[in-house]
Amino acid sequence: MSDYRILNTRAPRVDAVDKATGKAIYTDDLRRPGMLYAAILHSPLAHARILNIDTSRAEQLPGVKAVVTYREAGTTPYGVSPARYDETIFCHDKVRYVGDEIAAVAAVDQDTALEAVRLIKVDFEELPIVLDGRTAMDEGQPLLHEMHKNNMCAKVNWHFGDIEKGRKESHIIRTDHLSSKMQDAAFMEPQSILAETESNGNLTMWSSTQAPHYVQRTLAMALNIPLHKVRVIKPAVGGGFGPKASCSSAELAVCLLAMKTGQPVKLTFDREQVFLHSRARHQFFHTMTTGVKKDGSLSFLEHKCILDGGAYASFGIATVYYSGSLLGGPYRLKNMKYDGYRVVTNKPACGAQRGHGAVIARALFEVQLDRIAEELGMDPIELRLKNVMEAGETTCNELYVSSFGMREALEAVRDSAAWKNKRSSSGKIRGGGKGIGAACGFFVSGAGYSIYRSRTYHCTVVTKVDEVGGGVTVNSGSADIGQGSDTVLAMITAEELGLSLDDVQVASGDSKLSVDLGAYSSRTTLMTGHACREAAQDAKRQILEAIAGKMSVAPETLDLKDGFVVSLAGEIDFSELRKEYLQEHKGFVDLPDGPQLTFAEASRVAFLELGTIVGTGKYRPPPLGGSFKGAAVGTSPAFGCSAQVAEVSVDLETGEITMDKITGAHDCGFAINVTQVEGQMHGSIMMGMGEALMEEIIYDKKGRIVNANLAEYKIPTALDVPPLDAIIVESNEPHGPYGAKEVGEGAIMPVIPTILNAIYDATGVRIDELPVTPERLMAAMKAKKDKKG
């Protein structure tokens, strides 16, 4: 691996200097001549019938250019999963949550747009509301959508192996529960959208999206514009983590306003709108019964889950599948039953968020493993090591793990955190307010199938060599949302072409550049990485063929290295080729004069011989998964895995929890950029820590969010997050480019249970409701004392 020049290093991100100087352009930084400002009318009620919408006063306000409702927008259904399209651009019959979009306005300035929204009069007939996901399916509950009978928009009933057989083989069987709260992704950049039309009907939208390709399709479908006339461009994006992956009503509304007015229109959410739009973490209610044999090997898992997903399906269909499927690993588990129900309630819709669908399920399962280890008198890490899968194995739900450094990761955190010195070997807890805990997790490295049914390539890359010679541009529709995918593409291209990073430009995030399904399911490094490598190699082949032809040597005897053409078959005299190059560059200084042909010369000669050199690459996963219903979700060409150890201190008087340290090890296959792999691990750990200890959306009785701001919805600050130690494990994934696979989401999987297990070690108390706030912990500690007392 050490023979790479660029890969596997700590190369700085290609966009870091622009971001450090304030030059990076995010959507809200854009301004277009004649630009109008948009505002949206959100529903003040959680569930109501719309009797009438009167926009006349808004339309008359000076400065207002357009007011649109469902009457202008139409009611073409859209959403994420084609079988569950349950959204329309604006509400027409009913509103289903506080924040649901009813109308939008474009005006000459922001104040006028907001004033116009206030002048729209809507008559409602209030309807009874459903707020509790656990009872949403009960008979007699108000119904949100005709298409979701009993308020259930998806269910999964899986049974792999035979849990009854597993039950009989079990020495210990235990049942536990864990529930969580809806959460917000809390990216720092609120969603922003700018749209503009051309006289030929072409529509361009700049948006802080994670998935230009899917958004392009949804705009074309819902607004009824030919697909090729819609272009979606993603400028710099200030974090996404999932919620920016689906097309929003706001994106559609802004495009519609641009089409109606013929002027550019911009809308940027305020922070409250970010919370209202949500599409973030679902609320989960899990129950699991797990059995193990005497020796600690797992015999079965029976798992039930209700997912409260708010008012619309969004990504929720995939979510309910992921909640079940990703428990198939990282342990050998032959018998697994899963019953999952995704319900709708009158709250903002939930969707995908880092660790999609799987984090709370993972949390409960890993807590169960610790409780079982305690009953067995076994060290919890030993119990895990006894059960971990190895590369080449297949889970009971037919997920094949082609590389798997789970054992190595677990041993790495155990040793690095000096587990054996800190944890009592008898399996007894330490108590006294100091605790240490461990857990594992695993995750897909790119979804095996596109969201709409298609044989589409998941990504293509077009690498164009500059005709003037010297540089290349990588064209990709992929989306760098802060995770650093542009840097990965630049590094791969520079490595393949023997260039320095400075000579590679990455143009990305534009639906015109290539097909790419976008930044979700931790897919870009593996999938776009493959296509990028292929495109670079294609360009390289053409350049070398041109030079070989000129020099009458076999192309296989030439290579590109460190900015030069090198001959593997002895020195070649390039002076004839150079003559032409020098002639073209009379007056230039610093012209090549060494014995080797430079890349600038070679690529220029190739252009003179062949015309523009364009290398192309593509990637689509091979057919994956079993034949059972829903087998597609959870499939992936590869799986990343993670282990973590957390150390905590708990104030036994106040319930205050202090994180002392988290040590994480993640198997990313091969670290293309070492710094960025660590960065993804750190970010995942921090997000998981917030979810474990502080983050929850709180609703009042009428379904209104009471903490829709970053002061009352607390996320970790620099004072909350302890020192993080990130250990990289490289298992050399056969299906990944250079052996690489995901790190963006796998590293969040163990965080919550690692912390829960550490808190138990510190206090002897188990909490089955997240987040573990000091109040909840105090109450649990008190309950335990009272019981004893």
Next chain:
Amino acid sequence: MKKIISLTVNGVSHEVAVEPRRTLLELIREDLGLTGTKKGCGIGDCGTCTVLLDGVATFSCLTLAIQADGCTVETVESLAENGQLNRLQQAFVDQGAIQCGYCTPGMLMTTTELLRRNPHPEESEIRRAISGNLCRCTGYQKIVEAIQTATEDSDE
């Protein structure tokens, strides 16, 4: 009623007519076109809008433009000198302290003030200083490391 104010932003003096309720953030981003300063919340919760007002780290979203009348403002655009990143910026780039970059301008300005006051802060002082600047991407680890690196460099 607009009011004429004068202020110096990144060494350049400006005279601008502003509505009394216009924020310093809006003035910087929209009237002066300095979009490096970000708006993550608009209500003082996130720190992405941090600038130095007469040398003091300040949330520009909570400051009225008219309050900056006669003041000196420094934004992220002022940090690089002659196209060269300053030591702190370079450390952020090299250490991987930047991911999505949306918190970066505010983070840099808060730290600039800290390092002027205290060129060799302890880790705990660094963490306290930036605790009003939220970052959702990095877990703060590499940001803290970058700031430490920048202070070490200054010993040389």
